[in-house]
Amino acid sequence: MPEGNRVDDTADLKSLPLNALHEAAGAKFGPFAGWSMPLSYPLGVLKEHLHVREQAGLFDISHMQLIDVAGADAAAMLSKACPLEAASQPTGLSKYTFALNDRAGVIDDLIVTRLGENRFMVVANASRAAVDIARLVDFAEGLDCRVEPLERVFLALQGPAAEAVMTDAGFDVADMKFMSGTEPKPGWFMSRSGYTGEDGFEIAMPVDAATAVAQKLAADKRVEWIGLAARDSLRLEAGLCLYGQDLDENTDPASAGLQWAIPKALRQGGGYAGAARLAEIIAEGPAQRRVGLKAEGRQPVRAGAPLTTPDGAPAGRVTSGGFGPSADHPVAMGYVPAALALPGTELIAEVRGKPVAMHVAKLPFVQKRSSKGN
Amino acid sequence: MSKTYYTEDHEWIRVEGETATVGITNYAQEQLGDLVFVELPEIGRSIAKGEETVVVESVKAASDVYAPVSGEITDVNEALAGDPALVNRAAEGDGWLIRLKLSEPGQLDELMDQAAYQAMVE
Numbered sequence: 001m002p003e004g005n006r007v008d009d010t011a012d013l014k015s016l017p018l019n020a021l022h023e024a025a026g027a028k029f030g031p032f033a034g035w036s037m038p039l040s041y042p043l044g045v046l047k048e049h050l051h052v053r054e055q056a057g058l059f060d061i062s063h064m065q066l067i068d069v070a071g072a073d074a075a076a077m078l079s080k081a082c083p084l085e086a087a088s089q090p091t092g093l094s095k096y097t098f099a100l101n102d103r104a105g106v107i108d109d110l111i112v113t114r115l116g117e118n119r120f121m122v123v124a125n126a127s128r129a130a131v132d133i134a135r136l137v138d139f140a141e142g143l144d145c146r147v148e149p150l151e152r153v154f155l156a157l158q159g160p161a162a163e164a165v166m167t168d169a170g171f172d173v174a175d176m177k178f179m180s181g182t183e184p185k186p187g188w189f190m191s192r193s194g195y196t197g198e199d200g201f202e203i204a205m206p207v208d209a210a211t212a213v214a215q216k217l218a219a220d221k222r223v224e225w226i227g228l229a230a231r232d233s234l235r236l237e238a239g240l241c242l243y244g245q246d247l248d249e250n251t252d253p254a255s256a257g258l259q260w261a262i263p264k265a266l267r268q269g270g271g272y273a274g275a276a277r278l279a280e281i282i283a284e285g286p287a288q289r290r291v292g293l294k295a296e297g298r299q300p301v302r303a304g305a306p307l308t309t310p311d312g313a314p315a316g317r318v319t320s321g322g323f324g325p326s327a328d329h330p331v332a333m334g335y336v337p338a339a340l341a342l343p344g345t346e347l348i349a350e351v352r353g354k355p356v357a358m359h360v361a362k363l364p365f366v367q368k369r370s371s372k373g374n
Numbered sequence: 375m376s377k378t379y380y381t382e383d384h385e386w387i388r389v390e391g392e393t394a395t396v397g398i399t400n401y402a403q404e405q406l407g408d409l410v411f412v413e414l415p416e417i418g419r420s421i422a423k424g425e426e427t428v429v430v431e432s433v434k435a436a437s438d439v440y441a442p443v444s445g446e447i448t449d450v451n452e453a454l455a456g457d458p459a460l461v462n463r464a465a466e467g468d469g470w471l472i473r474l475k476l477s478e479p480g481q482l483d484e485l486m487d488q489a490a491y492q493a494m495v496e
Contacts, residue, residue: 045433046408229434298455299411300431323410323433330411352413352429 016062017153017207018214025218025225032228033126035063040227048230049325052196053366056159057226058217065129066150066189066204067122067136073143074118081139082112083253083262083272089114094179094191096261098253099128099135100274104281105249106256108132109241113181113191121181121189123202125243152189153210158200158234160369161222166201169216173201178370195231197238197368236331237324239292239363245303246290246319246333252278255286255335257363289341293318293332294361295349300330301356305349307334315340315347327365336360379482380491381442386466389482393448397470398430398439398461401495407432409458414450415472421447423481428471430461443481445474 013036016022022029027038038060040048051057069078075086082097089095091114099107108128113121124132129149136147157165166173171184173192178199181191187206194200205213217223232242241247247256252274259267259282266272269279295301305318321332332349340347345360376390384402388395403409413429421427421441428439450472453460461469476482486494 039434040407044407046410049433233433298458299413300436302436323431325410325433 014063016060018060018062018210021211021214021218022060022225027225027227030228033063035126037063038225038227039229041225043224045227045229045233046325048224048226049233051224052159052198052226052230052234053326054159055222055224056157056161056165056200056220057196057230058214058223059156059158059226059231060153060214061156061202062152062154063126064154065124065126065132066152066154067124067133068148068150069120069122069136069140069145070118070148071140071143071145072118073140073145074120077136077139077143077145078112078120078122080272081136082110083266083270083275083278084112085263085265086112086114086120091116092180092182094181094193096179096258098258098261098274099132100252100272100278101249102274102277103249104252104254104274104278106243106247106251106253107135107249109243109247109258111191111193113189115181115183115189127244150204151207152187152204153207153214154202154204155210155214155217156194156200156202157217157223158194158196158198158226160199162198162200165217165220165222168220169213171201171203176201194370195238195240196234197240197364197366197370198234199369232320233322233325233331236320236322236333237327237365238368239333239365241290242320251290251335252281252286254278254281255288256290285338287338288316288335289338290319290333290335291341292361292363292365293321293334293347293349293358294365295330295332296357296359298330299351299356301332301349301351301358305332305351305356307336307347307349307358309340310346310348318349324365331365332358333363378488379442379485380488381440381485382494383440383442384495385439385442387442387482387485389476389479392476392479394443394445394474394476395470396442396472396474398465399491399495400465403462403465403469406430406437407434409461412454412458412461412471414454415447417447417450419447420477421445421474423478430458439471441474442485443474443479444477446477447472448475449473
């Protein structure tokens with residue numbers, strides 16, 4: 001019954017470069033997107049989650065893929081690959097964006113930071129890294145544009161104390177705005193961003209420099225190591241999408257409620273992949289919408305639960321769900337027909353064959369201390 | 375006079391006469407982490423050994439608890455509705471899950487005693 005006893009096929013999993021550090025910290029590991037990842041630490045998921053909201057949590061997110069895009073045509077390439085105005089994106093600014101297929105379905109959600117006139121850093125999801133790299137290489141063909149996947153240790157420090165912890169660790173972050181990014185040293189990358197709804201930073205560095213940095217940050221009294229399980233409950237409370245659950249190649253940014261990430265001028269079309277179909281969906285209005293869902297009781301409703309109206313008509317499904325430790329109630333999100341997307345709309349989820357009353361709720365479930373982003 | 379048995383699925387069962395109290399072991403609650411919800415069965419339901427009887431839910435997952443022996447449910451731990459973390463604090467005491475009237479007491483012979491269970495989890 002306990003998770004730890006499940007036999008997983010761990011033979012083909014990649015280990016994080018700092019795996020030994022996580023083992024020493026007492027992590028429990030599990031598979032995610034081909035990686036053996038720390039799921040939780042001895043503090044436990046619930047307290048890890050609350051600690052991030054109260055102080056600061058350190059996450060190893062080295063499974064995520066950094067891709068260096070450089071060359072005179074880099075901006076032009078990215079403006080074809082993504083619904084981005086890369087040419088006019090100010091240096092130092094990070095943008096949440098997408099790789100779309102020709103049906104405007106989301107191949108991946110990405111953060112693209114401009115590092116210089118001819119350089120951008122793309123951060124991609126682990127599960128889509130190979131697809132993203134191949135796709136960007138295709139778009140760069142024949143252009144003056146190099147696409148280089150980087151091997152880095154990638155850490156996130158999240159929480160209200162993150163700025164003070166980074167400053168005390170010697171990082172010059174006080175002037176960084178949320179959704180901005182920079183290279184503190186050659187081979188390093190640092191952004192003020194995150195996936196928890198809190199203020200925070202993501203910092204990538206060469207593997208040989210990483211142990212010392214991770215140990216320094218983890219040694220701060222305000223900091224605890226946080227596993228993937230709490231990362232999931234934090235992002236869900238913050239209303240942020242998990243690729244593969246809340247976003248996939250059959251969902252588009254408008255249905256997902258992420259139209260804010262599409263520049264206004266590109267909503268009626270443009271030169272990027274998926275532009276024509278996305279413009280149609282925006283003009284027609286999406287048939288389905290992603291919404292927050294709150295259960296009436298204490299029982300969590302998890303991903304995959306089918307939804308109906310109180311009359312029994314099919315009404316979509318839950319795509320992420322669990323318990324929100326800060327919200328102190330079950331939290332979920334899912335896709336429902338657009339007519340049922342208004343907050344307060346009553347729906348019924350089916351959990352293990354039994355009905356659970358829910359209603360559409362505004363996202364996020366907790367007040368965000370960061371601005372929009374991934 | 376009671377005797378406590380253990381299963382490979384990390385349940386304990388304390389037997390007094392024909393009545394058995396069932397819970398999950400301290401080892402199991404440590405593995406599961408903080409519980410946020412416990413789904414208990416209806417009193418009066420007959421269950422067969424190995425049947426999914428209780429669901430314990432942590433922040434990240436729902437896990438089934440199987441009936442260690444066959445019987446009829448005579449009581450459930452109502453305190454868990456408002457305080458599921460009681461299982462974490464006292465898994466092998468106040469955090470019990472259900473009580474059963476045994477229908478096949480002979481099934482107890484197939485279970486482990488405490489020493490055998492300790493040896494299994496260590």
